[in-house]
Amino acid sequence: MNKSLALVGNPNAGKTSLFNILTGTRQYVGNWPGVTVEKKEGLIKKLPEYVLVDLPGIYSLSAQSLEEQLAVTYLLKESPHTLINIVDASNLERNLYLSVQLLEMGLPSVICLNMMDIAKDRGLQIDIPALAKILGAVVVPMVARKANGHDKLIDLLREGVQNATLTVPYPTEVEAAIRDLDTLLASSPWNFRTSRRWLALMWLEGNETVEEILRHQLPAELIQQMEAVRAAYPAAIEHRIRNARYDFIEKIICEVTQQSQNPAGRTWSDRIDSLLLHPVLGIPIFLGFMYLIFQITFSWIGTSLSDQLDEWISGPLTDWLKAGLTAMSSPDWFTQLMTDGVLAGVGSVLVFLPQIGILFFCLSFLEDSGYMARAAVLMDRFMSMIGLNGKAFIPLILGFGCNVPAIMATRTLEDPKSRLITALISPFMSCSARLSVYSLFVAAFFKHGGAAVVFTLYVTGIVVAILTAFLLKKFVHAEEGTFLLEIPPYRAPMLKSLFLHTWDKAKGFVRKAGTIIFGMSVLIWFLGHFSWHGFAPIEHSWLAAIGGLIAPLFAPLGFATWQAGVSLVTGFLAKEVVVSTMSIVYGAGDDGKLGDLLHHTFTQPVALAFLFFVLLYTPCVSTVVMMWRETGSSKWTLISVGYSVAIAWVVAFVVYHISQLIF
Amino acid sequence: MRLSDCIPGKKAKVIDLMVNPTYKKRILDLGMLPGTEVQIVRKAPFGGPIVVQLRGYQVSIRMTEAKNIEIESVS
Numbered sequence: 125m126n127k128s129l130a131l132v133g134n135p136n137a138g139k140t141s142l143f144n145i146l147t148g149t150r151q152y153v154g155n156w157p158g159v160t161v162e163k164k165e166g167l168i169k170k171l172p173e174y175v176l177v178d179l180p181g182i183y184s185l186s187a188q189s190l191e192e193q194l195a196v197t198y199l200l201k202e203s204p205h206t207l208i209n210i211v212d213a214s215n216l217e218r219n220l221y222l223s224v225q226l227l228e229m230g231l232p233s234v235i236c237l238n239m240m241d242i243a244k245d246r247g248l249q250i251d252i253p254a255l256a257k258i259l260g261a262v263v264v265p266m267v268a269r270k271a272n273g274h275d276k277l278i279d280l281l282r283e284g285v286q287n288a289t290l291t292v293p294y295p296t297e298v299e300a301a302i303r304d305l306d307t308l309l310a311s312s313p314w315n316f317r318t319s320r321r322w323l324a325l326m327w328l329e330g331n332e333t334v335e336e337i338l339r340h341q342l343p344a345e346l347i348q349q350m351e352a353v354r355a356a357y358p359a360a361i362e363h364r365i366r367n368a369r370y371d372f373i374e375k376i377i378c379e380v381t382q383q384s385q386n387p388a389g390r391t392w393s394d395r396i397d398s399l400l401l402h403p404v405l406g407i408p409i410f411l412g413f414m415y416l417i418f419q420i421t422f423s424w425i426g427t428s429l430s431d432q433l434d435e436w437i438s439g440p441l442t443d444w445l446k447a448g449l450t451a452m453s454s455p456d457w458f459t460q461l462m463t464d465g466v467l468a469g470v471g472s473v474l475v476f477l478p479q480i481g482i483l484f485f486c487l488s489f490l491e492d493s494g495y496m497a498r499a500a501v502l503m504d505r506f507m508s509m510i511g512l513n514g515k516a517f518i519p520l521i522l523g524f525g526c527n528v529p530a531i532m533a534t535r536t537l538e539d540p541k542s543r544l545i546t547a548l549i550s551p552f553m554s555c556s557a558r559l560s561v562y563s564l565f566v567a568a569f570f571k572h573g574g575a576a577v578v579f580t581l582y583v584t585g586i587v588v589a590i591l592t593a594f595l596l597k598k599f600v601h602a603e604e605g606t607f608l609l610e611i612p613p614y615r616a617p618m619l620k621s622l623f624l625h626t627w628d629k630a631k632g633f634v635r636k637a638g639t640i641i642f643g644m645s646v647l648i649w650f651l652g653h654f655s656w657h658g659f660a661p662i663e664h665s666w667l668a669a670i671g672g673l674i675a676p677l678f679a680p681l682g683f684a685t686w687q688a689g690v691s692l693v694t695g696f697l698a699k700e701v702v703v704s705t706m707s708i709v710y711g712a713g714d715d716g717k718l719g720d721l722l723h724h725t726f727t728q729p730v731a732l733a734f735l736f737f738v739l740l741y742t743p744c745v746s747t748v749v750m751m752w753r754e755t756g757s758s759k760w761t762l763i764s765v766g767y768s769v770a771i772a773w774v775v776a777f778v779v780y781h782i783s784q785l786i787f
Numbered sequence: 788m789r790l791s792d793c794i795p796g797k798k799a800k801v802i803d804l805m806v807n808p809t810y811k812k813r814i815l816d817l818g819m820l821p822g823t824e825v826q827i828v829r830k831a832p833f834g835g836p837i838v839v840q841l842r843g844y845q846v847s848i849r850m851t852e853a854k855n856i857e858i859e860s861v862s
Contacts, residue, residue: 184816188809217842218818366815370823394828401838403831501847505835508849514836606810607852608817611838611845 126175129168129281130199132226133210134219135181136494136612138238141268142210143178144621146278170278177204183218185225186331188606190535190543196333199229203317206285207233208277210268213243213250214613216381220373227261227290230319234285235263236277241270242613246391247384255380260289269618291321294368297357301328304353314341328354329362393613397498406502413495415579417486421479421559423575429478430563437471438717461649464711469645469704472718473637476560476700477630483556484629485622487525492617496521497609504607510593513537513607516546520589523553524582525629527747531754538606545596547754548764551743552589554582556633557699561738564703568719569731577732581739588740588771636698644694644701648708667709681737681776682730692737698744728787733780740772788860790839791853795827799858806855814852818842824861 133139143151147166164178179198180191187193198204209226211219227233235256243250256263262280266273294302305324309316316323326334327350339347354361400409420426442463449459490496496518504514516537523530530550534543562581566574651667654660662668671686674693678684687709695702703718710721726734742748742765752761793799801823804811819825819841828838828845836847 183813186812186816188813215842215844218844221816221818362812363815363820367820370818370820397829397838401829401831406831497847501831501836501838504847504849505831505833606813607836607847607849608810608813609836609847610817611847 126167127173127205128202129174129176129206129208130202130204131176131178131208131210132195132199132222133181134183134212134215134222136610137181137210137212137215137219138268139178139181139210141618141621142208142236142238142266142274143176144624145268145271145274146176168278171281174205174281176208182222184222185326185333186329187333189538193333196331197337199226200318200333200337203231205232206281207231208236208281209233210236210238212239213237213265214239214246214248216243216248216250217373217377220376221369223259224290224292224369224373227259227288228292228319228322228325230288230322231317232285233261233288234277234280235259235261236268236273237263237265238268240265240273241267249382249384251380251382255376258376258379261286292369292372294325295364298328298361298364298368301353301357301361305350308346308349308353312342312346325365328357329365330354391613396614397611400495401498401501406498410499410502413490414582415575417483418579418582419575420486421483426479426482427563427567430475433478434471434475437467437475441471442467457653460653461646465649465708466642466645468707469648470637470641472564472707473560473641473700473704474634476563476703477633479559479563480556480633481626481630483559484525485626487522488622488625489617490521492615492621494612494614497611500609501611510590511597512542512545512593515607515609516542519546520550520553520586523550523555525556527551527553527555527743528750531747531750534754541600544755544757544760545593545600547751548596548760549589549592551747551751551764551768552585552592552740554585554739555699555743557744558738560700561695561702562735564706564719565722565726565731565735568722569726569728577735581735584736584775585739588775592767592771636700640698641701641704644697645704645708648690648694648705652709662709662711671709677773678737680780681733681773682780683726683734685725687725688734692741695738696742696745698746699738702738729780729783732783733776736779737772737776740768740775742768742772788858789854790825790827790856790858791837791850793827793858793860795829798824798826798861800824800861801856801858803857804855805857806852810852814848817846819846819856825858 131139131143143164143166146168148169150169151164151166166176166178168174168176177198179195182192182195185196185199187196199207207226207229209223211223223235237250237252237255240250250265252263252265262285264273264277264280266277268274293299302321302324305327306320309320309323323334323338327338338350400406402409445467446459446463449462490499499521500514500517502514503517507514507517516534518536519530519533522533527550530553531547534546534550537543537546559578562578566577570577648667651670652662652665655665655669667690668686670693671688671690673689675684675686675689678688678692687706690709691702691705694705706722707718710718722731748761748765751764752758755761788799790799790801801819801821803821804814804819806814819839823841825839825841828840830837834850836849837853838845838847
C-alpha cells in the first residue's frame with residue numbers, strides 16, 4: 125500500500141499548480157466514496173512509495189459545503205501519512221488560520237509557502253526560519269506556478285517529516301476545558317492518530333464532522349461526560365477559540381513579516397475591478413466577454429480550423445481509407461459501412477474538436493484568471509431574484525462546457541435544495557456538444573449573422589433556466605445559503621494549466637467519438653440499410669420506420685421528416701450524435717457536404733425551430749444519469765426529462781411560427 | 788454604525804456580528820472578528836453584494852448581512 129500525502133489549503137492558494145507540478149501526467153481522477161465529487165490522485169516520480177491526494181480547497185476545518193466536508197472527513201478518517209499544507213504567502217494571515225488548525229492536529233506536516241513572488245512584489249518580507257520556528261514545522265518557500273521550490277519539498281518528504289507540535293495558547297477557561305476533555309479522551313479505548321488536545325478543541329468548537337466521528341468511535345458514556353464538560357462553559361467558547369487563534373496569528377505576522385511599501389495604494393487588480401465590477405458597466409462587460417468567447421469559438425478561429433479538418437477527413441482521409449480497403453479486397457458492404465457509416469458519423473463529429481477545444485480553453489481562462497468569482501458577484505443580485513445564490517452561477521457557466529461537470533460543481537453550494545434547483549436548471553445551459561449541431565446548421569443556413577443566432581440560442585437557454593428556477597421556487601423551498609465569496613486577485617492564467625485542462629476535455633470528446641459515436645454510427649448504418657426484407661434503400665429501412673413513427677410529433681414544428689426524428693432520438697445518447705446521424709441518413713459520405721444536403725428538407729425557419737428544440741430537449745444520457753446520482757431522486761430526474769421535452773416543443777413551435785413571419 | 792452604511796475607502800473596526808450562527812462561524816473563520824479592521828472596497832448599485840477588504844484580502848458579502856455587522860469608524 126502506498127502512503128498517502130494529502131494536499132490541503134485554502135481555495136486560490138495554488139493547490140492545483142503544485143499538484144500538476146508534482147505529478148505531471150501521472151494523475152488520475154476517481155470519485156470520493158459514496159459521492160460523485162472528483163477525487164484527484166497522482167504519483168510523484170521521485171517518491172514512488174507515496175500517492176498524492178488533492179483535497180478540495182477549505183478555509184477552515186469547520187466544513188459546510190459538501191466539498192469541504194469531504195476534505196475534512198478525509199483528513200480525519202483516512203488519516204493521511206503526511207499533510208502538505210499550501211499557503212498563499214501574499215495572503216498569509218487568513219491562510220495561516222487553516223495551517224494553525226492543521227498543525228494542531230499533530231500529524232506530520234510540511235508548509236509550502238507559495239506565491240513568494242507576489243508577496244515580494246507587494247513589499248512583504250517573510251522571515252522563513254522564524255516562521256518555521258514558531259509553527260514548529262518545516263516551511264518551504266516556493267512559486268508553484270513557475271515550478272520553483274518543489275524539489276526541496278520532495279527532498280524533505282523523502283527524508284520523512286516530523287509530527288507537528290504546535291500548541292496555541294488559549295484563554296484560561298478554554299485551557300481548563302481542554303484539560304478536562306483530554307483526561308476523558310485519554311481514558312478511551314480508541315487509539316488516536318491526531319492529538320487529543322486537537323480533538324478536545326474541535327469538540328469545544330462544535331465541529332460537526334469531528335463530533336460525528338467521535339460519537340461513532342467512543343462509548344456513549346464517555347460522550348455524555350464530554351458533553352457535560354462542554355455545557356459547563358459559556359456558549360461563546362467557540363468564538364473565544366477562534367479569537368485566540370487569530371490573536372496568535374496576528375502575533376506571528378508581527379514577528380515574522382515586514383511590510384516595506386505602503387500597502388494602502390491600489391493594486392492593479394483593484395484597478396481592473398473598478399472597471400469589471402463597475403456598477404453600471406459590469407454586467408454589459410460580462411455579456412461582452414461571453415459574446416467574445418462565442419465569436420472566437422465560432423467566427424474567428426474555431427470554424428476555419430473545423431473547415432480545414434472537415435476537408436481533410438472527407439477528402440484525403442476518405443480516399444485513403446477506400447484505397448486501403450480496396451487493396452485488402454474488402455467486400456463492398458464493408459467498404460460502405462466504413463466510409464458512409466463510421467467515417468461519416470465519427471468524422472462529422474470530430475470536425476468540431478477545434479471549436480470545443482477553444483470553448484473549454486476560454487472557460488478555463490475565465491476561471492483561472494479569477495474572473496468567475498466576479499461574475500458570481502455581478503450576478504448575485506439577479507440570482508437572488510430566482511431564489512439562488514450568486515455562487516450557483518459558476519456551475520451554470522461551467523454548463524456551457526459540459527452539463528456533467530456543471531451538475532457536479534453544485535457540490536460547492538451549502539444548501540441541499542439550492543443544489544437541487546441548480547442541478548435541475550443547469551442542462552438548459554447550452555453545452556459544447558450542442559455546439560456541433562449549431563455549427564452545422566449555422567454554416568448551412570445562416571452564413572451571415574451566424575454568431576448572433578448562436579448567441580440567441582445561448583441566451584434562450586439561460587432565460588429558460590431562469591424561468592424554470594422561478595417555477596421550481598414554488599415547489600422547492602430552498603434557502604439561498606450564505607453568500608460569502610473570496611475575491612482573489614487577478615492572475616495571468618498559466619498557459620500550461622490551460623492546455624492541460626483543454627487537453628483533458630478534448631480527450632474526453634475524442635473518446636466519446638471513438639466509443640459511443642462509433643457504435644451509434646455502425647448501428648445507424650445497419651438500421652438504415654436493412655429492413656425486414658433484407659438489404660433495402662434507406663427510405664424503406666428500419667431507420668426510416670423508426671423516424672417516421674415519431675416524425676408526426678414534430679409536424680407543427682416544421683420538421684416532420686424521419687431523418688430529423690431519428691437524429692433527435694439518437695441525440696439522447698450524446699448531442700453530437702445528432703450530427704453524425706444526419707451525416708449517415710443524408711448519405712453525406714464522400715460526395716457532397718452535409719450542409720448542402722440539409723437544404724432539401726430544411727428551410728431557415730425550420731432550421732431555427734430545430735436548433736431551439738435541440739437546445740432545450742432532454743440532455744444526453746450522461747447528464748441524466750449524473751442528475752439522478754446527484755439529486756438522489758428518480759422523481760426529479762423524470763420530471764426534468766419530461767419537462768425539458770415539453771418546453772423544447774413549445775419553444776420550437778413559437779420560434780417556427782414567428783420566424784416564418786420574418787424570413 | 789453598520790457596515791452597510793460605510794463609505795467605500797473609509798476604514799472601520801468591527802464591533803459585533805449580529806448574524807445567524809452558521810454565517811457567524813464562517814465569517815469568523817475568514818477572519819472577520821470583533822476588533823478586525825475592515826474597509827469597503829466597492830458597493831454595487833441596487834443593493835447588490837459589497838466587496839470588503841480585511842486582513843489583506845477581499846471578500847464579497849451581501850447587503851443583508853452587512854446591515855447586521857456593527858462597526859465603528861477609524862480615522
